[in-house]
Amino acid sequence: MFPTYFVALATGLLASTALQAQTLPTAQAATPAADCPHPFGLADNTARTFTLQDSRGKTTGYVHQRVVSLGTEQNKKKTQTTNTVLLKSGAYDTKGRLLYLRDLTFRCRQDTAFTDGLDQLKPAQLSSFQDRILTYSPTPLAWPNQPTIGSELPGGGVSVDVRSSAVHIAQVYSHVGKRRVTGRQTVTTPAGTFECYKVEGELETATVARADLKLATTVRIVEYYAPTVGLVKSELYDKKGRLDQVRLLTGLDKTAGDVKQEKNKSKKS
Numbered sequence: 597m598f599p600t601y602f603v604a605l606a607t608g609l610l611a612s613t614a615l616q617a618q619t620l621p622t623a624q625a626a627t628p629a630a631d632c633p634h635p636f637g638l639a640d641n642t643a644r645t646f647t648l649q650d651s652r653g654k655t656t657g658y659v660h661q662r663v664v665s666l667g668t669e670q671n672k673k674k675t676q677t678t679n680t681v682l683l684k685s686g687a688y689d690t691k692g693r694l695l696y697l698r699d700l701t702f703r704c705r706q707d708t709a710f711t712d713g714l715d716q717l718k719p720a721q722l723s724s725f726q727d728r729i730l731t732y733s734p735t736p737l738a739w740p741n742q743p744t745i746g747s748e749l750p751g752g753g754v755s756v757d758v759r760s761s762a763v764h765i766a767q768v769y770s771h772v773g774k775r776r777v778t779g780r781q782t783v784t785t786p787a788g789t790f791e792c793y794k795v796e797g798e799l800e801t802a803t804v805a806r807a808d809l810k811l812a813t814t815v816r817i818v819e820y821y822a823p824t825v826g827l828v829k830s831e832l833y834d835k836k837g838r839l840d841q842v843r844l845l846t847g848l849d850k851t852a853g854d855v856k857q858e859k860n861k862s863k864k865s
């Protein structure tokens with residue numbers, strides 16, 4: 597049975613989805629103003645839910661994110677201001693049990709938003725390093741408001757230094773590279789219909805114990821983002837090029853109300 601809190605998430609999403617079906621009959625514009633008051637238009641208390649699916653479309657879990665604070669950063673010369681959003685991001689299984697919780701910081705300046713590279717890391721990559729000292733070094737991923745089709749985007753992700761109290765043990769990283777804007781596409785989800793840019797790249801995950809011992813995997817990743825909303829859909833392919841996982845935006849609430857969560861409709865065995 598879902599915990600009481602998670603049931604509230606599910607109920608809220610259904611109501612929100614019904615409302616959006618009435619208020620979002622057409623695709624949201626993919627080209628916002630050049631300035632950037634908030635990354636992806638994320639205002640205080642905005643809540644988003646992503647549903648994880650396997651290659652057959654079966655739900656395998658959820659990711660819920662909520663904006664908890666807004667802020668600004670300035671460079672040392674105070675000539676450039678970057679707007680920031682702090683999100684609480686939690687991953688849940690299909691029964692509503694929390695798997696992990698992390699803080700993510702999104703940024704934007706001028707005409708580009710930046711997602712936190714930490715979001716690329718899967719906790720399973722660190723499962724072999726319990727009770728170790730972990731130092732995270734994230735590199736944000738850039739998402740321009742008005743990119744040129746065919747243009748290349750810089751890579752990003754996160755590197756984790758794993759140590760004991762005495763020695764270095766390993767470096768674990770997850771990095772998206774070879775990113776290229778390959779087109780525009782309308783994407784419809786339970787959260788609405790969005791005009792998105794399509795970005796294709798390669799996701800490399802690795803554990804490096806020493807210079808001559810590196811366990812790495814590289815797979816294809818395709819992401820669709822709307823500048824006014826953020827990532828709408830992500831597709832991850834396996835080493836043989838077959839679709840492996842889909843992450844889909846299924847809940848979006850900008851009203852500072854209850855957290856939204858899509859109700860799991862799969863039948864009990």
